[in-house]
Amino acid sequence: MSELWQLSATEIAMRIANGEISAVEVAEAHNARIEALEPEINAFITPTPDIARAQAKAIDERRATGAPLPPLAGVPLALKDVICVDGVRTTAGSRILDAYVPPYSGTVVHMLADAGTLLVGKANMDEFAMGSSTENSAYGVTKNPWDLARVPGGSSGGSAAAVAAGMAPIGIGTDTGGSIRQPASLCGVVGMKPTYGRVSRYGLIAFASSLDQIGPFARNVRDTALLLNAIAGHDPKDSTSIPDPVPQYLDGLDAGIDGLRIGIVKESLSEGTQPGVAGRFKDAIETLTSLGGEVEEVSLPSFAHALSAYYLIAPAECSSNLARYDGVRYGMRADAPTVSEMNARTRAQGFGDEVKRRVMLGTYALSAGYYDAYYGKAQKVRTLVIRDFDEAYQKFDILVSPTSPTTAFKIGEKADDPLAMYLNDLFTIPSNLAGAPAISIPCGLAEDGLPVGLQIMGPLLSESLLLRAAFAYESARGPAERPPL
Amino acid sequence: MALTKEQVLHVAKLARLALSDDEIEKFQRQLSVILDHAEKVMALADDGVPATAHALPLSNVFREDVAEPCLPQDKALSTAPESEQGRFKVPRIMEDPT
Amino acid sequence: MNYEAVIGLECHVELNTESKMFCGCPTTFGGEPNTRTCPVCLGEPGSLPVPNRRAVESTMMIGLALGCRVAPHSLFHRKNYFYPDMPKNYQISQYDLPLCIGGRLDVEVAGTKTTVGITRVHLEEDTGKSLHIGTTGRISEAKYSLVDYNRAGIPLVEVVSEPDIRSAAEAQRYVAELRSILEALGVSDVRMEEGSMRCDANISMREPGGEFGTKVEIKNLNSIRSVGRALTFEIERQRKALEAGQALLQETRHFDESSGVTKTLRSKEEAFDYRYFPEPDLLPISATADWVSALESSLPELPQARRARLAAEHGLSVEQAHAVGASVASTGYFEGTVAAGANGRDAAVWMAGELGRALNNAGVGIQDARVSPAQLADLIRLVGAETVNLNTAKRVFQMAFESGDDPGVIIGREGMAQVSDEGALATAIAAVVASNATEVERFRAGEEKVFGFLVGQVMRETKGKANPALVNDLLRKVLTTGGA
Numbered sequence A: 001m002s003e004l005w006q007l008s009a010t011e012i013a014m015r016i017a018n019g020e021i022s023a024v025e026v027a028e029a030h031n032a033r034i035e036a037l038e039p040e041i042n043a044f045i046t047p048t049p050d051i052a053r054a055q056a057k058a059i060d061e062r063r064a065t066g067a068p069l070p071p072l073a074g075v076p077l078a079l080k081d082v083i084c085v086d087g088v089r090t091t092a093g094s095r096i097l098d099a100y101v102p103p104y105s106g107t108v109v110h111m112l113a114d115a116g117t118l119l120v121g122k123a124n125m126d127e128f129a130m131g132s133s134t135e136n137s138a139y140g141v142t143k144n145p146w147d148l149a150r151v152p153g154g155s156s157g158g159s160a161a162a163v164a165a166g167m168a169p170i171g172i173g174t175d176t177g178g179s180i181r182q183p184a185s186l187c188g189v190v191g192m193k194p195t196y197g198r199v200s201r202y203g204l205i206a207f208a209s210s211l212d213q214i215g216p217f218a219r220n221v222r223d224t225a226l227l228l229n230a231i232a233g234h235d236p237k238d239s240t241s242i243p244d245p246v247p248q249y250l251d252g253l254d255a256g257i258d259g260l261r262i263g264i265v266k267e268s269l270s271e272g273t274q275p276g277v278a279g280r281f282k283d284a285i286e287t288l289t290s291l292g293g294e295v296e297e298v299s300l301p302s303f304a305h306a307l308s309a310y311y312l313i314a315p316a317e318c319s320s321n322l323a324r325y326d327g328v329r330y331g332m333r334a335d336a337p338t339v340s341e342m343n344a345r346t347r348a349q350g351f352g353d354e355v356k357r358r359v360m361l362g363t364y365a366l367s368a369g370y371y372d373a374y375y376g377k378a379q380k381v382r383t384l385v386i387r388d389f390d391e392a393y394q395k396f397d398i399l400v401s402p403t404s405p406t407t408a409f410k411i412g413e414k415a416d417d418p419l420a421m422y423l424n425d426l427f428t429i430p431s432n433l434a435g436a437p438a439i440s441i442p443c444g445l446a447e448d449g450l451p452v453g454l455q456i457m458g459p460l461l462s463e464s465l466l467l468r469a470a471f472a473y474e475s476a477r478g479p480a481e482r483p484p485l
Numbered sequence B: 001m002a003l004t005k006e007q008v009l010h011v012a013k014l015a016r017l018a019l020s021d022d023e024i025e026k027f028q029r030q031l032s033v034i035l036d037h038a039e040k041v042m043a044l045a046d047d048g049v050p051a052t053a054h055a056l057p058l059s060n061v062f063r064e065d066v067a068e069p070c071l072p073q074d075k076a077l078s079t080a081p082e083s084e085q086g087r088f089k090v091p092r093i094m095e096d097p098t
Numbered sequence C: 001m002n003y004e005a006v007i008g009l010e011c012h013v014e015l016n017t018e019s020k021m022f023c024g025c026p027t028t029f030g031g032e033p034n035t036r037t038c039p040v041c042l043g044e045p046g047s048l049p050v051p052n053r054r055a056v057e058s059t060m061m062i063g064l065a066l067g068c069r070v071a072p073h074s075l076f077h078r079k080n081y082f083y084p085d086m087p088k089n090y091q092i093s094q095y096d097l098p099l100c101i102g103g104r105l106d107v108e109v110a111g112t113k114t115t116v117g118i119t120r121v122h123l124e125e126d127t128g129k130s131l132h133i134g135t136t137g138r139i140s141e142a143k144y145s146l147v148d149y150n151r152a153g154i155p156l157v158e159v160v161s162e163p164d165i166r167s168a169a170e171a172q173r174y175v176a177e178l179r180s181i182l183e184a185l186g187v188s189d190v191r192m193e194e195g196s197m198r199c200d201a202n203i204s205m206r207e208p209g210g211e212f213g214t215k216v217e218i219k220n221l222n223s224i225r226s227v228g229r230a231l232t233f234e235i236e237r238q239r240k241a242l243e244a245g246q247a248l249l250q251e252t253r254h255f256d257e258s259s260g261v262t263k264t265l266r267s268k269e270e271a272f273d274y275r276y277f278p279e280p281d282l283l284p285i286s287a288t289a290d291w292v293s294a295l296e297s298s299l300p301e302l303p304q305a306r307r308a309r310l311a312a313e314h315g316l317s318v319e320q321a322h323a324v325g326a327s328v329a330s331t332g333y334f335e336g337t338v339a340a341g342a343n344g345r346d347a348a349v350w351m352a353g354e355l356g357r358a359l360n361n362a363g364v365g366i367q368d369a370r371v372s373p374a375q376l377a378d379l380i381r382l383v384g385a386e387t388v389n390l391n392t393a394k395r396v397f398q399m400a401f402e403s404g405d406d407p408g409v410i411i412g413r414e415g416m417a418q419v420s421d422e423g424a425l426a427t428a429i430a431a432v433v434a435s436n437a438t439e440v441e442r443f444r445a446g447e448e449k450v451f452g453f454l455v456g457q458v459m460r461e462t463k464g465k466a467n468p469a470l471v472n473d474l475l476r477k478v479l480t481t482g483g484a
């Protein structure tokens, strides 16, 4: 029989509901796994074994009364440290929030607790979610469970690594330009960015407000669907929250993809894509075709320009979102005789390099005389990206591409070249600009033995369809490879 | 386009970042490269294309005008680096608000 | 050279909603510092704004009352600048797509009407307040400051005028009229002294019809009187400078209440770069035609229409209509007095005279007047019925205002009723005639002006209670017939 930490969320919830295992056993097994692996992986900024234990006890007590259990009762969860939890240190990976203990919890935190999950820790991340490698964390890089010399991707690298390494069967990340899908791809797990507005952002420490979206990590598609159901829904505290009712994502999950029109994004097959990645992607296309998918190439010319637009829009919004970290109300404060000096020193000492770079870039892009040339133009490119997608979805139900052009790279390899680092998000960014959902699922190992991700994109609110396609693919290919840990 | 050192200093001032000389020099270089790259691509977007600020076609989201409970004072101040008399304490404010 | 002033006003008005602009915190004044706050108005990481529907509708109503067009599509923008009173270091405001655009406000000064264009009416959030700790409590001399965010996030409407104002008096009239419109709409407490309304003035000088001169901005004028004083000073300052051939600086100035002088706050070189961009946390507002027309039809009677109606219905003069119709409360008082039986013109005279003075002296608003409209009507009726004469009535009013007692009760209690009893008056007249023989002689010799003196003596003899008309008649009869 498998170890408890190897079980999927679905299995754990089922066995606890059946009375085969207790939630406390599950919590302890994962707490122990975290304790054992953390020195090597560093997936968490703040492990929360006591919270997991207390939540598990409550689940067991509830089961003892015979009351029905929520769908994820007793399932351990890694929560990206960018979501506020009342009374629990929340850093966003930044030194400036090192001692920050929020006075409130985000909406998804309440929803996840209601769904019965056990919070095992606040997961590591690139500072303020800015990065594609977790190297920008003020709390040290997270190591890829497949190869400890490599990055797990980012910015939700901690959550992805934790799920890959069996520290939790499910995790929560955030995706602004690929920050769930790219680490999912690099760590060999499933990760999904829902439609913008499908999951409340209330309590999510903002990076780029018009792009940020919370989403699930899991080791299989079914768990992903379960977790998405736990967090999706309208929230009156988030003006940009979608009021439409949430479907049951498990319903029709196994309906298959016979006759589904699938577009391969031509622009994702450039020579910049690693051969092993391109190879696994071609294999995946064959599998999809064998399942009855009608596959054809499609060109989205704006795809290649989305990156540049993103690297103006996201920094512009972040420059404003991060203005509040000034040493006045919370977080770090540097000594200085005047308020403005105090602000400037606090921010200089509290922010890391990448954050400063993007704050500078965004401030410049919004400043007098440059707004039209940069931010204004970028918003127009955003329109072009949306138009390209709209046109493609006239002909296709879903679009596919590799999630990331490469497999996990070595720690430090791209650290000094921001532009090279930004290219990681080439294929994931367009969905953020369009507000549309996309999922990354493992599609085998590349020539270097590292996982490759298949990205499936769809129009607004097509989560059910994406999960169905991903499930069909996963079922045909079999369970994803697990890291040697 | 290449940014001048003065521009970088001006931006750092707007962004309230006390940057070192090394950082100023580094950002001058790096931002110039990024902006250069961006500019080439931005040329695509002509004047006929409308800007998109929100990807979703939603509008008119409001809350009703109903008062709700607040945080207790000690909780509101619990995160404060310094406080006094129930207020957030800050060093001398030299400039006037706008 | 004959210079004229070119003035535009930006007035900020705090709305009287129950809750703040983007969160549910109550807007009530007072309270311990930082007890009307939540994660949203404290700018906690991760918190998000949700706009208050009533604040948006109040803004639209202000726009409609000022003849603006409610924009079919409007947007919130972020205005970025650092200031510790501002929790997020950006203010959610509006920029190129405000809620209302292009209206007008008519002002009348000394019989001359001017139409002041309204550029825009937009909605934003207020900031917190700092306390400056140091020897003087002034910001420039403070050792450190203490910030309270209770006011942060209160909905604030900004009404921006075109530079159509030409004098300090017009500016004052404009602010007074705006205030009275806001009061009629019931959307703001418009208590300037509590900061619920404050104005910034842009002012430059030019030769009539010529090019605009260098523009100076005066910040934070917090009463109608301050608007007048600051602009009067500034117009003189600029005129003198120009006449002396000095160039004016484009700058922001501050009005010092105690010295009545404007002083440099900062020059143009320090101007801010606000980096406005569309607020990504908020969605656009689409004002449908149905929504706007529903708001339009819910507009109450506005001051201009109210004054016209009062003048027409009660035969009031322009000045009387202005005074009586100055506010909803004052109009209500007037109409209550008339409904209780008083003649409109009498009511207007009393309100402009005794009531106005009494309120002024007591430093209270008309809603706190201790003489009710029914009581004033009663007093007016007693004067008409010659129960008291006018002078006594004024004293009765004063006493009623202090005690809240009915005028009739006061008159009875204090024995202030007018003496119209001819027997009693004859006795008093006889006494006066007897003790003022010289004056009586002079009158009889044809010195008519002595008559007034003798009437006064009779009034004194009756402690002011005598019916003056009757005294006139009887005294003249006694003096001319020689009888006593």
Ligand SMILES: [Mg+2]
Binding pocket: C093, C124, C158
């Ligand atoms: Mg303003």
Ligand SMILES: [Zn+2]
Binding pocket: C020, C023, C024, C025, C036, C037, C038, C039, C040, C041, C042, C153
């Ligand atoms: Zn609040």
